[in-house]
Amino acid sequence: MKTTEPDTDRADEPGGPVGLAADRALLSRTSTAERVADILRTRIAEGYFQPGERLSEDMIGKALGVSRNTLRESFRLLTHERLLVHRLNRGVFVRMLAVQDVVDIYRTRLLVECAVVHDLGEPPYALARLDAAVGGGERAALDEDWRGVSTANIHFHSELVALAGSARTDELMRSVLAELRLAFHVVDDPRGLHQPYLVRNRAILEALRSGDRTHAEGLLAQYLADSRAQLVEAYAGLVTDDA
Incomplete structure (x- = not known):
């Protein structure tokens, strides 16, 4: 019986060219967010941003020259690391440990x-x-x-x-x-x-x-x-x- 290899080049498959192109764009944004997170993590460790301090999206975004979406993704990463906390309708703050x-x-x-x-x-x-x-x-x-x-x-x-x-x-x-x-x-x-x-x-x-x-x-x-x-x-x- 003749067998055929799966067609991995189909654009409508998850691994096809269309999906990979979309993933590449996402990877680029994520990489930038990770670099921003590295900068903010270092600043928090140095005490530049103090526990309990609210982080200004406008100030930080302009200073680093990054978009609001990129900055929010970096905030999300640092929240996952328990360095930041998001408070509904108030913003993002450096975490104060209990x-x-x-x-x-x-x-x-x-x-x-x-x-x-x-x-x-x-x-x-x-x-x-x-x-x-x-x-x-x-x-x-x-x-x-x-x-x-x-x-x-x-x-x-x-x-x-x-x-x-x-x-x-x-x-x-x-x-x-x-x-x-x-x-x-x-x-x-x-x-x-x-x-x-x-x-x-x-x-x-x-x-x-x-x-x-x-x-x-x-x-x-x-x-x-x-x-x-x-x-x-x-x-x-x-x-x-x-x-």
């Missing part, structure tokens, strides 16, 4: 970061980028650049998770740490929140350098428990649970 959000973020960090260290396997480990993050924080502290210390601490934990070599885990941690910075901006005490942990970053690094991942995991678990307690106590005095 205390329980902070607790949940640390629960996620504990599960992910400790699992990465636990599963590292046999040493030696590729620690160059982690070492650079620790050194960057220490140099920023010497300059009394406490925002720089905060950023270096975020990099430390990102690079720690990156040791797993998992793009999925990296993406998860980028989202979690970006959300966490919303709480840091509310407390607005980068020296008090981050300076005490510089020496602990160094201790975790040195434990990994020596090949003792069990000790490093224990140090990290205690680090995260202490950081959570400190941040929750400070944050709870500044916001309400219905934030």
